[in-house]
Amino acid sequence: MKLLVLLVFVTAIHAKHEKYSGWKSFYVKPVNNDQLLKLTSRIPEFHLDFISKAAVNREGIVLVEPQYQNDFLRFLAKEKICHRIHSEDLKEQFDIDDQKIEVRNLATRSINGGRLPYDNYQTLDVIYEYIDQIAEDYPEIVTLVSSSKSFQGRPLKYLKISKDKFSSNKPVIYIDAGIHAREWITIPTVTYAIHKLVENVTEPDLLDNFDWILFPVVNPDGYVFSYERDKMWRKTRSLKDWSITSFLCRGVDGNRNFDFMWNTVGADDDKCSPIYAGTEPFSESETRTVGDIIDEHIDRMVLFITVHSFGSMILYPWGHNGSLSNNAFSLHTVGIDMANAINKLSLPNFPNYVVGNSMLTIGYGASGASDDYAHFRGVPLTYTFELPGFEDEDDESNEFTQGFYLDPKYIHQVCVETWAAFVTGARRAGELYGKKNL
Numbered sequence: 001m002k003l004l005v006l007l008v009f010v011t012a013i014h015a016k017h018e019k020y021s022g023w024k025s026f027y028v029k030p031v032n033n034d035q036l037l038k039l040t041s042r043i044p045e046f047h048l049d050f051i052s053k054a055a056v057n058r059e060g061i062v063l064v065e066p067q068y069q070n071d072f073l074r075f076l077a078k079e080k081i082c083h084r085i086h087s088e089d090l091k092e093q094f095d096i097d098d099q100k101i102e103v104r105n106l107a108t109r110s111i112n113g114g115r116l117p118y119d120n121y122q123t124l125d126v127i128y129e130y131i132d133q134i135a136e137d138y139p140e141i142v143t144l145v146s147s148s149k150s151f152q153g154r155p156l157k158y159l160k161i162s163k164d165k166f167s168s169n170k171p172v173i174y175i176d177a178g179i180h181a182r183e184w185i186t187i188p189t190v191t192y193a194i195h196k197l198v199e200n201v202t203e204p205d206l207l208d209n210f211d212w213i214l215f216p217v218v219n220p221d222g223y224v225f226s227y228e229r230d231k232m233w234r235k236t237r238s239l240k241d242w243s244i245t246s247f248l249c250r251g252v253d254g255n256r257n258f259d260f261m262w263n264t265v266g267a268d269d270d271k272c273s274p275i276y277a278g279t280e281p282f283s284e285s286e287t288r289t290v291g292d293i294i295d296e297h298i299d300r301m302v303l304f305i306t307v308h309s310f311g312s313m314i315l316y317p318w319g320h321n322g323s324l325s326n327n328a329f330s331l332h333t334v335g336i337d338m339a340n341a342i343n344k345l346s347l348p349n350f351p352n353y354v355v356g357n358s359m360l361t362i363g364y365g366a367s368g369a370s371d372d373y374a375h376f377r378g379v380p381l382t383y384t385f386e387l388p389g390f391e392d393e394d395d396e397s398n399e400f401t402q403g404f405y406l407d408p409k410y411i412h413q414v415c416v417e418t419w420a421a422f423v424t425g426a427r428r429a430g431e432l433y434g435k436k437n438l
């Protein structure tokens, strides 16, 4: 028996992406709210995993395991929900994605004179080296904090960027990424923000008027696991006990683990679920670290952005019940301004951003998410960004199957346009709430 278990593990490690053999992915496009809600209400039943979120008239991409594919297709046909195949076999598509990244690595390795390249996805080591180097090179304005550790013992590194070491009462802006392991594109948008705040300063007012906290990789264990082993990994890598299910189903969905309405909706008690909420709120050191930052700076924090992918969306609370918060007008108008800043720079083959309340926009609620928590604690402007992942379906020139990753050739573009949104968001937050505590 022991030998068999060992063999299974060894095989799993060597056969890359084998787990996803036979899985398919579909584009789905609900054309009205009724279709959107019908679709999202089936998420638990068909184990649907939306890699790119759908909204009304916004095509999403959903992964479906082999045993649910027939029923899912029957359901789509019955409800007349527009759909088409995205990938016939996930394993094959992942192998192609890997090659794309590898080819790009070979092509660009020799010409990277700069420090952190934006022409490909980077390993955690490269990202951490960059963060360390920035702290070392700019000690006057940058403070590296790495006092807490991930479940597997990796340092959780974030930068505090300030002209006076956070000693004045400037409003604080917080941005994080990578809480969901597989959302690789989110991380460079935050390192790029660091670059624009300290290395290539074209908006000097941002440091004159604000203090910044930038946390590029909230879930480093998950990122490494996704990068090296399982591309679709989403959760942390924690183990709660020594039981078999713990080993087979590790980790907690970080964005269901915050201490607000925890595990009430759109989260799961099942350890094996990709949206497992954990044994209790803040069971994960990764989410506790974010929670501690919010607590420490709550008096001055005016803007909180957590970057996710995909969907080209800017979403705001309340995500757990779809109600609008007291300052929904500000949340919406600042959201629109940020989206416009992106849309102005975006490429013609990418969809425009959608802005709205999370639950109303994506058609399902989720509890224990960090944006709701930060808003509940008193941060006036809190957002979830869903970065763009897929080119427009109407673009005839795009005849290639699209993979599960934003093609690395678009990383720089997404960083530049997302930075424009951060700039706009910061300035608008300053106008609206800059005097929060004076």
Ligand SMILES: *[C@@H]1O[C@H](CO)[C@@H](O)[C@H](O)[C@H]1NC(C)=O
Residues within 6 Å of the ligand: 199, 200, 201, 202
């Ligand atoms: C910032 O980067 C741009 C584009 O590479 C460059 O043209 C510009 O000179 C840089 N500005 C500063 C202040 O470093």
Ligand SMILES: *[C@@H]1O[C@H](CO)[C@@H](O)[C@H](O)[C@H]1NC(C)=O
Residues within 6 Å of the ligand: 318, 321, 322, 323
């Ligand atoms: C939704 O949640 C918010 C925040 O907890 C609360 O203020 C609001 O009353 C809730 N809405 C409904 C309809 O329960």
Ligand SMILES: [Zn+2]
Residues within 6 Å of the ligand: 180, 183, 308, 309
């Ligand atoms: Zn996410």
